Amino acid sequence: MHLIWLRTDLRLHDNTALAAACQRGPTVAVYLISPDQWQAHDDAPCKVDFWLRNLQSLSQALGKLNIPLLIRHAATWDLVPEVLGKLCRELSIETVHVNDEYGIHETRRDADVARALEADGVTFHRYLDQLLFQPGSVLTKTGTYFQVYSQFRKVCYERLHSALPRLVATPNAQAPLPIGSDPVPQQVAGFATPGETLRALWPAGEKEARRRLEQFCDEQISHYKDERDFPAQPGTSQLSAYLAAGVLSPRQCLHAALQHNQGEFESGNVGVVTWINELLWREFYKHILVGYPRVSRHRAFRPETEAVAWRNAPEDLAAWQQARTGLPIIDAAMRQLVETGWMHNRLRMVVAMFLTKNLLVDWREGERFFMRHLIDGDLAANNGGWQWSSSTGTDSAPYFRIFSPLSQSEKFDGQGRFIKQWLPQLAGLNKKEVHNPNAVGGLFGVTDYPPRIVDLKKSRERALAAFRSLPSRQAVGGVYE
Template sequence: MQLIWLRSDLRLHDNTALSAAAGRGPCVAVYLLSPQQWLEHDDAACKVDFWLRNLAVLSHSLGELNIPLLIRTATHWHQAPQVLLELCQQLQIEAVHVNEEYGVNETARDAAVAEALEAKNIGWHSYLDQLFFKPGSVLTKTGTYFQVFSQFRKVCYERLHRSLPGQVPAPAPQTALDIESDKVPAQIEGFEAPGEHLRSFWPAGEAEARRRLDAFVDAQIDYYKSERDFPAKPGTSQLSAYLAAGVISPRQCLHAALQSNQGEFESGKVGAVTWINELLWREFYKHILVGYPRVSRHRAFRPETEALAWRDAPEELLAWQEARTGLPIIDAAMRQLLETGWMHNRLRMVVAMFLTKNLLIDWREGERFFMRHLIDGDLAANNGGWQWSSSTGTDSAPYFRIFNPLSQSEKFDTEGLFIKQWVPELNGLNKKEVHNPADLGGLFGVADYPSPIVNLSTSRQRALAAFKNLPSRQDAGGGHA
């Protein structure tokens, strides 16, 4: 009998390890609940809830194929080898199948499980699944991992031209086993269940992920490049949470985008090309995680920036976290995060630069806060984005490029629609005033809206001075803007 150990791959279709396990004979699935590990990784309560809801849908789909889903607890990943070994011995499992995961803890966990199983002559098979290319296979001419996205993308394009990663078939129904599926818990202690309002933004299941992908590719992808930066418009795919939990695969996304663009990823429709580019950014940051393990350990990608004199400003940090900065676009974005578990990508950059540059607060504070609230929280993408914004990462924004939240607001939320949706106390202001109520002065200001917690121009100068004082500064061009 074969065992498929599900992790961040909660789907039936195009699931490499599941397809391989089912192809070898009767198969059982297992999912490990690891609440202590999730807390250590700052996984958001809404994200844990989303996984469980998707797991329940998947359990039903697997049940229709007579594949039982077992739930076991390994509170911490250190316990995974023991828990899985006992299960394998109990069910007389021949081999365990997994899709590769990345990050130092994930890699150590899988190595320990593989060692424990192989010592008892139980097979261990791991597959490339959440990426197009295996980390370590896309390298510079000198054999190192890329540090600049545009160069990485160029090699990816060459590889994709030669061979596109294909999709794998879903398992066929198998003969019923005498094993009952376990009930998927509705909630895990230590993770507060989100309200129905948040859940309604993120229905669970592959059918919903596919529906979003199809709707995006049919109606929206052509406008993606021109509309993706406008938070009041439905310009993005809203698939990030489904990709992070593996409810849909990057291959499914790539094939759908290519189909809409006559098989092209470098030419043709600019919207499709731009969106495929975003899939490659996701890929790039996961390769960085493997090639430069320090980013998994809360270290800056650019070591010289570890010397930055970050400010200890707990009250300003709290105002940022609680959406009380007095800058409407920042507060609107933070409220979107707190209420929906998601934030528009352009705004992720704007609020991250505000925290790390205008407030000069360590990017790790922001990275942690995002992980604790994001339904699509993903170590590689979240770390990559925060380090890009704070000029400590790969391809990072040159330290002197500091987004001004007011000009970003006027440019990308011109009518103030996004601001008014999330900061309704500003509804009485016109589209010019809504970006900066402080300009109105106390007399005509908005009574229940705070004044800005920082002066944008003096705080910008303070950030520039802090970066200029670094011992050995290397300016990096390009970036994920």
């Protein structure tokens, strides 16, 4: 008997470890419920609910192949070797198969499990699955991990041209086993079930994930480069939650995109090329996790930025979290996050830069808040994005490049459609006033919208001064866009 231990790979199709296990003989699947570990990692309730709903869908699909899905509990990951060891003894398991995960805690957990199982005579097999390239295989000429995305992307393109990762065949049905599937829990203690409005935005299952991918490629990908920055338009794929849970693989995304671009990575439709580049950004940040494990330990990628004099400003942080900053584009974006479990990517950069530069609040506060609300929460992508915005990370925005919330709002939500969707109290303002209601005075002011909590110009100068004072920084003129 063989065991597939499912983690962030909740799919039947193109699942490397599942296919490998089934090729060896009769296979059983297991999923571990680890609430204390999930809380320690700030996993969002809506994300846990999404996992459970996808697990229910996957259980049905596995059932059609006569593969039982067992549910076991290991409150924290240090209990996993014992839990899996017991299961392997009960079922006389010969081999355990997993798709690799890349955070420092995940890597340590898997190493502990491998040692414990192999001591019992059970072999532990790990596979490349949630990435296109094995970390450590895309390196600089001096043998180090890349720190600049454009250089990383160039090598990835060379590899893709010579060896495109293939899709993995879906297993065939096996003979029925005398083992029943366990019921998938509807809820896990400590993680509230989100409302039906949020859940309806993110239907579970591979069928929905693949439908979204096909629809995006058919209708939107050609316009992706031109429309992806406008939050009021359906310009993005909204596949991130499915990728984060492994309901969809990066290989499936890459092959679907190439089908719509005559197999080209670097030429042809610019929208397709731009989207493939976003898949490679995802890849880049996961390679960073492996090459520079300090980012898994809440440390800045650039060590000198640990000396930034972040402000202890709980009231400002709370105003940002609760959409009370007085800047409509910031507040609308934060409402979108809390109410839908997702935020448009352009706005993730805008709100992150506002928190870390204009409010000079530590990026780790924002990273944590995002993880506690994102349905697509992913350590590598979330950490990479926050450190990019705060100028502490790899290939990050220069510290003197500071987005102006007003300019970003006017440029990417010119008509104020996105703002008015999430801040209906501003619906009566015209397209000029809606970006800056504090400037509308007298009888025409909006009485139920808060005043701005910070002076943008002064706060920008404060941020520049804080970064210029770092030992390795030199004074540079500012860029405000």
